[in-house]
Amino acid sequence: MMPMPEQESQTGWVSGGDLQTGAFGSVWQWVKQLTILRSTPRGPRTPPIRATERDVRMMKRALELARKSAAADEVPVGAVLYRGDEIIAEAHNLREAVNDPTGHAELMAVRYAAEKLKTWRLSDCSLAVTLEPCPMCAGAIVQARVGRLVYGATDPKAGAVHSLYNLCTDPRLNHSVEIVHGVLANESSELLKAFFRRRRAEKKADRDTPPSTSPRRRIR
Numbered sequence: 502m503m504p505m506p507e508q509e510s511q512t513g514w515v516s517g518g519d520l521q522t523g524a525f526g527s528v529w530q531w532v533k534q535l536t537i538l539r540s541t542p543r544g545p546r547t548p549p550i551r552a553t554e555r556d557v558r559m560m561k562r563a564l565e566l567a568r569k570s571a572a573a574d575e576v577p578v579g580a581v582l583y584r585g586d587e588i589i590a591e592a593h594n595l596r597e598a599v600n601d602p603t604g605h606a607e608l609m610a611v612r613y614a615a616e617k618l619k620t621w622r623l624s625d626c627s628l629a630v631t632l633e634p635c636p637m638c639a640g641a642i643v644q645a646r647v648g649r650l651v652y653g654a655t656d657p658k659a660g661a662v663h664s665l666y667n668l669c670t671d672p673r674l675n676h677s678v679e680i681v682h683g684v685l686a687n688e689s690s691e692l693l694k695a696f697f698r699r700r701r702a703e704k705k706a707d708r709d710t711p712p713s714t715s716p717r718r719r720i721r
C-alpha cells in the first residue's frame with residue numbers, strides 16, 4: 502500500500518498518513534482534535550469591546566511608563582488607573598528596584614489608588630496596562646473590584662485574563678471585570694521584544710568578557 506503524503510496539520514506538526522485511515526481512523530482523528538485543542542493558545546473568546554478615545558489616551562501614558570521601566574532595567578510594563586478623565590494612580594514595574602516579587606505595574610497602581618481613594622473598592626475605576634495581567638495581578642484586580650480592565654499585548658506564557666486563565670471573567674468568582682483588549686498591542690509587544698533582545702545581548706557580552714575587564718554590572 503502506498504503511504505499517503507504527509508500532511509501538515511493546523512498546528513504545524515506533521516502527521517503520518519496510514520494511521521489516519523482504517524481501524525485507527527476515528528481514534529486518530531479524536532487524538533488529533535485533542536492535540537489541536539491542547540496546543541492552540543487560548544485567546545480572547547468574547548467579541549472585542551471597542552476602546553474609547555480615553556482608553557487609548559490612558560494606554561499611551563501606560564506605554565510611556567513602560568519605556569521608563571525599560572530605562573530603569575525593569576521589564577517594560579506600565580499601568581494607569583483612572584476614573585473618568587482623572588488619573589488616580591500610575592506605576593511601572595519595580596520588581597528589581599525593590600526586590601519585591603509582587604512589584605508588577607498594575608498591582609502597584611491598584612495599591613496606590615486604594616491608598617489615595619481610601620477605599621479598597623475600585624469599581625468605578627478603569628485600569629489600563631500594557632501587558633495582559635498575570636494570575637497574581639488578575640486576582641488583585643478582581644479583589645479590588647476594578648470595573649474595567651484595558652490591556653495591550655497578550656501574554657501567552659503567563660496571562661490570566663484570556664491566555665492561560667479567565668480570572669477576570671470567571672463566573673464562579675463574585676466579581677466580573679469588563680475587558681477591553683489589544684489596545685496599542687503592537688507598541689507594547691515591540692517594547693517587550695526590544696527589551697529582552699537587549700538583555701540577551703548584554704548577557705552574551707558579559708559571558709564573552711572576562712570578569713576583571715567587564716565594566717558592566719552583573720545582569721540577572
Ligand SMILES: [Zn+2]
Nearest residue numbers: 605634635638
Ligand atoms: Zn502581574
